[in-house]
Amino acid sequence: MSNVFVKKVLHKNRHLLKHKDGSQDIIVKNEGFNEYFKENLLDQYEYYAEFFENAGIEISAKRTYSQDILETLILIHKNRKTLRKNLSTPHIFSSNFFKDKDSKFLDSKPRLKDDILTILGVEKFPRESPKDQQYRLVVDCLDPKYILLCENIDFLKDPFEFRKNHIELWYLGGNNTKKLYEVPVDKIRFPMYYVCDWDFHGLDTYSRIKKIITEKDKNITLIIPPSPLLKPIKSGKHDSKWKEGLLSKLDADAFTEEETQLIDQLIEKNKWIEEQTISPISLIINADT
Numbered sequence: 001m002s003n004v005f006v007k008k009v010l011h012k013n014r015h016l017l018k019h020k021d022g023s024q025d026i027i028v029k030n031e032g033f034n035e036y037f038k039e040n041l042l043d044q045y046e047y048y049a050e051f052f053e054n055a056g057i058e059i060s061a062k063r064t065y066s067q068d069i070l071e072t073l074i075l076i077h078k079n080r081k082t083l084r085k086n087l088s089t090p091h092i093f094s095s096n097f098f099k100d101k102d103s104k105f106l107d108s109k110p111r112l113k114d115d116i117l118t119i120l121g122v123e124k125f126p127r128e129s130p131k132d133q134q135y136r137l138v139v140d141c142l143d144p145k146y147i148l149l150c151e152n153i154d155f156l157k158d159p160f161e162f163r164k165n166h167i168e169l170w171y172l173g174g175n176n177t178k179k180l181y182e183v184p185v186d187k188i189r190f191p192m193y194y195v196c197d198w199d200f201h202g203l204d205t206y207s208r209i210k211k212i213i214t215e216k217d218k219n220i221t222l223i224i225p226p227s228p229l230l231k232p233i234k235s236g237k238h239d240s241k242w243k244e245g246l247l248s249k250l251d252a253d254a255f256t257e258e259e260t261q262l263i264d265q266l267i268e269k270n271k272w273i274e275e276q277t278i279s280p281i282s283l284i285i286n287a288d289t
Contacts, residue, residue, distance in 0.1 A: 001027065010036075051077065055119045063111065071157035072097050077119045079137045086135045090125040097153060136179050139169040144190055146284050149220070151196035151205060152275045165281050177205060180212045188213070191288065192220040195280045198228070198266060198273035200248050201240035207254035221287065222259055225278045230271035238274075242267045 001007045001019075010017045016033040020026035037045075048070060052059045055077050065073070076083060076097065087093070090113065091103040098105050106113040117124065139159045145166035150156065156169050168190070172179050194209060196202035206222055213220045233241060242248045247260065248267055255263065266272060 055115075057115050057118055063115070065112070068157060069098075069112065073115065073119060075137070075139070075153075075156050076116060078139070079135075080120050082135045082137065084120050084122060087120065087122065087126055093125065099153065135172075135176070136183070137171040139163075141166060141168050144168040146288070147188065147190050147192040148280060148284065149192060149194045149209065150275070151194075151202050154276060155195070155280075161281055165285060167281065167284060177208045177212060180209060183216075185216050185218065188216065188218045192218065193223055193280065193284055193287075194220055195223045195275055195278055197240070197275045198225075198262070199233070199238070199240040200242055200250070202275070203248075203250055203255075203263065207251040210254050211251075222255070223278060223280050223283050224259060224262065225273055226283070228262070228273045229277045230266070230269065231274055233270045233272055235272075238272065240272070242270065 001011065006017065010033075014032075014036065016030050016036055017027055018030055020028050049059055051070075051074050055073070057063075088096075090106045093116075094101065094106045095103045106116070137153070137156060139156050139162070141159075141163040143166050147168050147170060148155070148162065149170045149172070153171050155162070156171050159169055162169055192213065194206050196206055210220050210222075231238070246252070247255075247263060250263070252260065
């Protein structure tokens with residue numbers, strides 16, 4: 001009953017759950033609960049239950065993980081072989097996969113940390129990361145028509161809409177653009193797009209990625225938000241600042257005239273655009289048509 005959905009929807013509004021007479025510690029189901037569960041919740045239950053079984057993790061109510069954490073664990077499981085070969089310290093790992101948390105997040109979550117180690121098939125994290133996050137995460141889809149390279153890992157945690165629209169997701173760990181040199185040209189079979197924070201760090205990364213892709217005789221398109229939400233450069237934990245100099249000393253040759261105009265506007269107003277405020281699916285589909 002501490003869960004808002006359970007308490008407000010299943011208990012108060014629909015009366016599908018109730019406390020057992022004489023006990024506030026036991027919850028029982030009313031008539032209609034089974035039908036509601038089957039129609040609205042069973043597919044989600046089976047999806048996560050299958051993941052826990054495949055990952056070798058006990059299905060237990062003790063694991064009160066949020067959906068974001070569950071999707072993160074699924075992402076780790078799907079890319080476990082790549083991650084296991086290039087495993088970082090727990091603090092670096094936490095910073096990459098739980099960006100909205102402190103780097104010491106896993107230190108306070110021993111059960112979650114143990115589950116991650118179980119998924120990866122290792123006993124512990126190394127003390128040092130000798131390869132500095134040299135990996136490329138991929139979320140496959142059955143019938144890809146586009147490739148979206150993300151600066152932030154968040155899109156990979158919720159891939160359903162991307163798959164429905166035939167978009168394969170790529171993410172480079174630790175801002176490791178050089179990893180793209182190792183990608184065979186035949187793997188870049190579809191139009192490639194890039195979505196990122198529109199700040200110095202994100203745009204500088206894009207310019208380096210574009211150089212690598214161009215050297216492979218392929219193209220990549222930077223997604224331009226049509227109605228961008230501009231944020232103050234010092235908002236939250238954001239620490240990427242514009243530099244003094246023409247176009248903030250970014251590689252001007254990497255950007256189109258339209259992109260350059262938006263960058264100049266951001267520099268002039270000392271603003272930035274957060275990647276999570278950009279909805280790339282419709283922009284990719286519309287660009288293709």
